Amino acid sequence: MECELSAPPLAKPAPSPARAPWREAAEEALIPPLVALLVALICGDLLILSYGQSPAAVYRMLLEGTWGNAYGFGQVLYKATTLAFTGLAVSFGLRAGLFNIGAESQLAAGGFAAALAGLVLPVGTPLIFALFVCMIAAGLAGGLVGSVPAYLKTRFGAHEVIVTIMLNFIVLALLNWFIAGHLHVPETLHTPEIHAGVLPRLADIDPRFHGSAANLALIVAVLVAFAVWFYLFRARGGYDLRAVGLQPQAAEYGGINVGRVWMRALTFSGVIAGIGGINYVLGYKHYYEDGFASGAGFLGIAVALVGRNHPLGVLLAAFFFATLSQGGLAIHAFVPKQMMDVLQGVVILAVAMAVPEVRRVLRGARGWKDA
């Protein structure tokens, strides 16, 4: 099984494992999210009506407050950036058939490490260098958290879903201990401001974005998405990874070391989520604050699911969920923003039910007693 030489048909990455005509594939990918959107719109109508408001007026307000002005749009982009990272992280694991529910704590650990790196670097460090160091620190921290379920899965067969959930609580408690006990600015739960690595905001480039938190981490997210796409669909390792995700036994017979692929998939899933920490720490607040992840890791699962585990789809889905979240603020004067929390759940549930294909992608993640 270790022998890579005995892998004859795998040398050339295939474009799509399903080999469906593009139209069929496109339908399969697009219909479930559209169904979910429709269901969400209907549920949204009901919630708005229950508050005695007009759905049309509220939806118009939602669009105006998000895409209709530069500030709102900037906020959407900012929120979408973090979600893009966690969504890419979850989808990377899912492509290998593994469910990383730990993006929440990996994101937090990454942000924490980025802040530490930014604190250690001296004032005046060139931005490119500082960004590089902070990203490596964030990626290492996220990858470290991700490697725990990876190791336990490969070595002992411990199911990654439970391990990542449990690890979320452990890592977040540990970070809380660091911050509350050792590193905080008095009277707060955040670190001092970083000395280096502060990312320029979009408002520095185009003043119309003034006040919004969108920053150059957005570009990093797009680059990471491209890197994930390239790895998954153009590199040998990505082909192995997708093969394991579709059918681990067959991949094993095909000469792929499944354990090594699992290790790689979950660890790099953690790395991607960890790098996401720079959006808040380097781009927005310039410090690490306890609890900053606030659900973005869990929402990454929704983003991966709605984005159909394709990097481009993940970016679009991140944009969609960010719009929901920002839209909640835009309509809050008329309908409580909590409506969007309901709709998030509805969208995930609807997609999960509408997608037979998701089941196929998740085949490896389904069994609780695998290998």
Place this chain on the structure above:
Amino acid sequence: MNPISFLTQMIRIAIPYLFAASGGVVAERAGIVSLTLEGFMLSGAFAAVLGTSYSGSPWIGVLSGVFGGLIFALIHAVATIRYRADQVVVGVAINLLAIGVTRFFLKLFFASSSNSPRVAGFGGNINAAGFDNPLLWLGIIVAPVMAFVIYKTPFGLRVRAVGEHPDAAESVGVSVTRVRYVAVAISGMLAALGGVYLALDQHQFTDQMTAGRGFIAISAVIFGRWDPLRAAAACLLFAAAETLQIQLQGAHAIPSQFIEMIPYALTIIALAGVVGRAVPPAALGKVED
């Protein structure tokens, strides 16, 4: 440290775990993943406060709380059993949905984004007469009753069969679908009772008041190796650790964060099989095509 106060506080902390873990055991033994306990508890807690607040009677609150959990359990059951959606994804969705729905309704019914007004409860001041709360008694007996149901009744036999070998169960005339629906419904109602206890004990609902207790209950199920009594023992163990932490708060012996980690760390150790491997029901989480 006063042993009586330690014991009463421990039991009080353990009750929500005991309810939810018993629910988790029955659903998981039937082959349905119970990552939803947190959401069931939260919806139960909210519905209980809603019912109590409108009727003035905590008994109505209990009923409406159980009903709230049942609704979410049925959504879970339809999505996973009828539509064969991935159980982990649905679990995540149900938990998010429960947070969202309770938040929205908190705003709609009580015009608050953080907590409901104070509602009636069962009394139950723990230092004086903590045990006059009927839910407390129910919580204490729920695990032994669940053990009896699972090991000594025909329904329990079916639950175990469906969770281990659904095909075999089907072939002797057991409706896998029906048994699973019932098991998930029971798990929703039991976990909701945990939330009901929590809310009525605190006489109000606060946003996300279950605060991860559903996940501690799952830990207990796994650490207890899917056995009702062992899971209950795990609940008591976790509750004891928490009580110890609360009572030692002034002493600063161990940072509270490390006590918080205990259930989760033990679960990971159990899954990794360091001290005897935790082996889940064979058909857990599998979707037959």
